[in-house]
Amino acid sequence: DTEVTQTPKHLVMGMTNKKSLKCEQHMGHRAMYWYKQKAKKPPELMFVYSYEKLSINESVPSRFSPECPNSSLLNLHLHALQPEDSALYLCASSQEQPLTDTQYFGPGTRLTVL
Amino acid sequence: AQKITQTQPGMFVQEKEAVTLDCTYDTSDQSYGLFWYKQPSSGEMIFLIYQGSYDEQNATEGRYSLNFQKARKSANLVISASQLGDSAMYFCAMRVRGPAILTGGGNKLTFGTGTQLKVEL
Numbered sequence: 001d002t003e004v005t006q007t008p009k010h011l012v013m014g015m016t017n018k019k020s021l022k023c024e025q026h027m028g029h030r031a032m033y034w035y036k037q038k039a040k041k042p043p044e045l046m047f048v049y050s051y052e053k054l055s056i057n058e059s060v061p062s063r064f065s066p067e068c069p070n071s072s073l074l075n076l077h078l079h080a081l082q083p084e085d086s087a088l089y090l091c092a093s094s095q096e097q098p099l100t101d102t103q104y105f106g107p108g109t110r111l112t113v114l
Numbered sequence: 115a116q117k118i119t120q121t122q123p124g125m126f127v128q129e130k131e132a133v134t135l136d137c138t139y140d141t142s143d144q145s146y147g148l149f150w151y152k153q154p155s156s157g158e159m160i161f162l163i164y165q166g167s168y169d170e171q172n173a174t175e176g177r178y179s180l181n182f183q184k185a186r187k188s189a190n191l192v193i194s195a196s197q198l199g200d201s202a203m204y205f206c207a208m209r210v211r212g213p214a215i216l217t218g219g220g221n222k223l224t225f226g227t228g229t230q231l232k233v234e235l
């Protein structure tokens with residue numbers, strides 16, 4: 001059973017809306033990740049937080065804004081999205097151990113941009 | 115650069131039979147980790163099994179085993195006694211030890227394109 005939770009499970013928004021995706025983990029992990037996944041494709045890394053600091057930004061457009069309020073929480077703020085941003089957004093966490101570090105994923109948020 | 119190749123876009127297997135999902139990788143690094151994830155239609159990515167590059171024995175987790183052939187750079191997933199619930203997309207992934215490991219900053223996974231497995235009665 002996953003210990004990474006994501007809310008909401010589904011989200012429909014217009015291009016002018018502002019919304020947020022939330023992720024929470026209860027495993028004491030120190031790294032957290034956001035991925036974007038299109039249908040029948042592998043996940044694409046967007047952001048990585050390590051010890052609550054942004055460590056990797058994979059050249060994501062500024063309409064996506066991550067936030068890590070504490071070591072257990074990760075948010076993704078959405079603003080002025082485009083229809084092509086419709087996808088499954090996955091959150092993951094890991095312990096930050098060399099090599100054996102395993103990422104555990106949440107159930108995802110299915111986002112539709114109209 | 116690292117690369118993961120999964121050459122089987124789709125696979126069918128009869129219930130209770132064993133199935134092998136292929137994965138080859140390419141890296142010049144000596145230290146790396148290999149992972150398999152299962153993604154049902156619900157969307158959640160479920161971690162199945164891990165193999166380290168220095169592990170001498172093949173990893174096993176219940177009905178899952180990883181056939182690790184380092185010289186051939188392959189890490190195939192074997193599912194024994196397939197069940198209907200095994201129908202899902204399966205992704206092979208690799209993480210390489212790099213500079214970020216020294217300074218912290220999370221770990222990047224390179225994913226393959228996935229194999230869609232369907233288990234039939």
